[in-house]
Amino acid sequence: MEIRQRVLGFITARFPLAELTGSEDIFSLGFVNSLFAMELVMFVEKEFGITVPNEALRIDNFRTADSIAALVQRQLSVTA
């Protein structure tokens, strides 16, 4: 829950006009481009101290705050 909130906070800080829920596809809303996907990767790696494995660097893992939070959770449990 907290991870998801921090991810949502990052997205809305960049796109203040967006009203987002955890399950919404941020790339389908028309205000985010693929460059932002890279920023999301850099954000979660820095914010949560993880390294996203190369095979997980797929757009599907970064479509929603929920899927990003799940990815972060998986990586945290791998490194824990």
Place this chain on the structure above:
Amino acid sequence: MVVGVVGAGVMGVGVAQNLAASGYQVVLVDRDEETLDRARATIARDCRMSALMGGPALDPAAVLARITTAVGVPAVAKASVVIENVTENWEIKRAVHAELDEVCGPDTVVIANTSAIPITRLAAVSSRPQQVVGVHFMNPVPAKPVVELIPGVHTTPKAMERTRALLAGMGKKAVQVKDSAGFVSNRVLMLTVNEAAYLVYEGVATAESVDEVFRGCFGHPMGPLETADLIGVDTILYSVEVLYEHYADSKYRPCPLLKQMTDAGLHGRKTGRGFYTYPNGS
């Protein structure tokens, strides 16, 4: 085939990565080691993110293995083609083209990557203007499949042919246009970005609103001010100034906000802040 890449800023890094990923050996040069270290780190990161951005999956180590970095223009002396990507500023470009003219072999094709400066004017700096070709790469270079290709007045068909072959090898389609400051793309785009900056400067709309109009109403993937942050606000200003100087037409008067942002270091993504803020840099 060895390709020299002069300038390891946003464009030079993208060109070097694109060349190396396409199998070319690259010599990438800039003025200091710090810039080159940053360039290598950027290429490693962008290769890692390639698939995420809709490109092919790239092995950062394999791409970097084809890139040699060095301080100073003379390191590209042995390259058969050199792509110059230094700052979009006449004095800086002029000095680099003069140095390339001294160090390169007589058969070397010199490609000027510029978004606005006339190729014939750059070629006039060289003792062999017939070997100078203009290519306007788009940013991010590896992700953009089309470029503008521009012959100068003296450019030979052979130099054009060699440039076309290299571009094809990089996976690029070339649209050939005549030499004219700003070519096609930036005659239109720079006026659009400049006018968008005026809207923010005058308080008519926020950057978010301007961009939302372009995305939502016109279906553009990015609005003009997001595009400015991606290109670099300083680069936008230099390009508008080039158009203003070249055409001596007041319709290209640069927006004071662009000047102020450039002075303040608010250059967009590359400095972490421009019309938008980028918490992680990039």
